[in-house]
Amino acid sequence: MPAVSKGDGMRGLAVFISDIRNCKSKEAEIKRINKELANIRSKFKGDKALDGYSKKKYVCKLLFIFLLGHDIDFGHMEAVNLLSSNKYTEKQIGYLFISVLVNSNSELIRLISNAIKNDLASRNPIFINLALHCIANVGSREMAEALAAEVPRLLIAADTMDSVKQSAALCLLRLYRTSPDVIPVGDWTSRVIHLLNDQHMGVVTAATSLITALAQKNPDEYKGSVSLAVSRLSRIVTSSYTDLQDYTYYFVPAPWLSVKLLRLLQCYPPPEDPAVRGRLSECLENILNKAQEPPKSKKVQHSNAKNAVLFEAINLIIHHDSEPNLLVRACNQLGQFLQHRETNLRYLALESMCLLASSEFSHEAVKKHQETVINALKTERDVSVRQRAVDLLYAMCDRSNAQEIVSEMLNYLETADYSIREEMVLKVAILAEKYAVDYTWYVDTILNLIRLAGDYVSEEVWYRVIQIVINREDVQGYAAKTVFEALQAPACHENMVKVGGYILGEFGNLIAGDPRSSPLVQFNLLHSKFHLCSVATRALLLSTYIKFINLFPEVKVTIQDVLRSDNQLRNADAELQQRAVEYLRLSTVASTDVLATVLEEMPPFPERESSILTKLKRKKGSVSVDVDDGRRTGSVELNGAATQDSLANKASAVSTPSPSASADLLGLGAPGIGILGHSEGPVGNVGTGGASLLVDVFSDMAAAAASSSPQIVGTPPEDNFMKFVCKNNGVLFENNLLQIGVKSEFRQNLGRVCLFYGNKTSVQFQAFTPSVSFSQELQSQLSVQTKPVEPTIDGGAQVQQLVNVECLLDFVESPMLNLQFRYGGAVQNLVMRLPVMLNKFFQVSEMSGQDFFARWKQLSSPQQEAQNIFKATQSMDEEVNKAKLLGFGMALLEGVDPNPENFVGAGIVQSKLVQVGCLLRLEPNAQAQMYRLTLRTSKEVVSKHLS
């Protein structure tokens, strides 16, 4: 039986409420409400003036309807009228209606501000409080502007009643949160601070809330509150529970005020004044001591209140982070709570320990509880407690226990609640990265994450693993191998396919040597997942495929077939279709070197904050994450530095094998690069060496023009090697001491090169020793015999040296000519390339247009073709080009190409062991001053080289 004997009975309201309660259905309820609304509306609109009681009753009904969740669009005026009633209950209902409904209606505030002002000025404290409550409940900016002026005065006026002071303090606090300018400055500040000394505990409690908020924003102004708060706290802590009468709560003296004071003190560093500081330490020790005392009551309220103060004291100890003794005591206390039967205490102990773990003084003490925490993770029945355990493990993790904690977290992940999986995944990913000593462990951990909780692995996580693998060379091969193995699982998560696709696309070559993971196997494995994947993943895989075309020319045709299929080329998804079309085209049109440039290995990512960490912070706004990072900057930097190092290594590694035509025209200076298609050298760069040669042929055209005029003599010495691409005789080298001329002839696979060394000075060269050297590889491809020469060359004289060359196999490099001689007292050293190139062994091959194109088509596999597009360096003269091509050694086939401007050539490379057919097509574009040169040969290496 509800007791309504107190207060006003509103019979009509009670009847209405019980009607609503008796409604069997939502429809019935709505019907009843609509009926009531119609009734109230007619009453409000009626001619008869309503008396206060009826108005109050109807406004109260409207309020009830509103609180049930229905919209109310009238009655506001009647409520406003009630405010000016001199009957308390009517006023009270008016205020209640307004404070519940006014939120969204600022029009109303203008109407009510007068009434509120009147009540604030009333002599009756109950009326003043009603007005203050209303201001605090609405708390809008408009309210602050209209009414704030009076409130600060009420708070400190000597004649204000305690209850009004309390309301005024909290009302001001509420207004301060929306409009900070309501707070006066100057003298007022110290008077507010002195409220901490007030006789009335309720006033102190309310004032402490206000002062804490103010001190957070203006710590200096409210600094005086520290000593007052400490002495107030000290008085409470040392008092017996009987001293404080009604402010003692279940045998705990003023727990709310204690906690508020402790929170106020957390706005400041430890007190500087030793006396205050000592007193505070005493308080804190006292609170810790009390935790060990037997409880004065079995009621949960007693232990809750006592522990609330204890936890807040521990928060302050952690905030000060300056007293190792207190920190360790706090940690031990929390350790006891970790095994408490009260779930709430276990929850809070885990939470507070999280903060302790970030203090250098207590980090080790927290680590002692690692086992208990791991156990909590396994046995707690409440997910929110397990969540705290995860947080704590994350916070207590360091290099010494990372492997164990990460593995426990991974174990737990399998059975973890769905609600916390994503966050756990983030945390595991961060820990694995942060404390990885061995990056293979990192890669394993992340792949495990994807395997165990793939759905919860957010983009950031798999982006990050890719970033790290790309930036850390030492782990790339391992990563490729591991993802390859992971992908072999019959069912694997799409995120695994993404990571696998990306990593194999970049580093698949590192495992391609193993026949079990040959390019085709890799491709088939990835493609077997393709159809099960989302559009985004399929798009990624298409990029992997085009990367494969570059990495592994042998699977080009297979992949092109896939790209060409209707599933791709006519895919309904625009992105997939576009990728398929563009990649297919790219793979057909672009020469290997263009492909290689476009699809080059990803450069290292700039080092930046882990995107995962950002995400976790965003997700949690987590204090623990920040604190944690602050403390461990040392180790983070350690790892960061390691990454930086490897980045630097990586950067230099990358810069070496990326030959630019200007730096090293043939790439001969960097062995292993020019040897295209051979095992050494990053596959990503295949073809670049060739590209430069191709450019050479035509840049040579410019040089050749210049060479017809007398050589300009001077330093630096000029190496004319490139001119010999298309001709056999000329000056190979000249400086102010020496000129080297060349006459050479080639027939079939044999060649004879005659070198003329001319001494341009009047002084004798002594100890003149020319020698020809070549790389190991070249030894099997070319045999060279040199005739010895006289060790001296007189001034102005010329000596001859004959070099016989036999081409055994197709080759790429040219042999090197090393010269050493003494001129004056100084030893001169010269190194240059001997003008022996593969095209010297071309045998002209005449064929009809039909034949040409038949063969051209035969040689259509990607690895047989090399193409380069380049800009003309001189006028595009047809005759000059013809001469060049003839000089190149091929037969020029006239009238073969449908476009008369194009040049077509054919030749066979004659070597002792093999003959390699070679077709050439040069398409000048006069308008753009560009040439496109395409070469197709029956041997992959040759076409790459010759291009």
Next chain:
Amino acid sequence: MMQFMLLFSRQGKLRLQKWYFAIYEREKKKIVRELVAIILARKPKMSSFLEWRDLKIVYKRYASLYFCCAVATQDNELLTLEIVHRYVELLDKYFGSVCELDIIFNFEKAYFILDEFLLGGELQETSKKDVLKAIEQADQLQEDNETATRNVLEEMGLT
């Protein structure tokens, strides 16, 4: 600072809602639905605290009613539980062995008592005596005004 307080029944019916920050009705309803579902799904032995959005939810069940508060993360959870308890004590003292029906039929009283106890999301007065004194004074004021105060519900035979 307390952000809001909700009282709802085991059936998920909202009995009282107090918001200490400005918020649209639509959003209120969404929050209520969400939290009622979360809390009703929890088992008795579970902790009374849970993280929700960037707030902390502290809840406790008294008979058929759930009291649920949202506080800032740095607020003291145990003491929030005791705020709830003190409010229940106040209601209990005022109504005399309070039950859900008291709060339904006298919702305005429940709001008035809450306003005396908590203002703007902060504790105004923790002394039970003082809060009740304030309420009684107000009741006194009105009883002076009212001529006929009857126990309406008794008359209607409602329990």
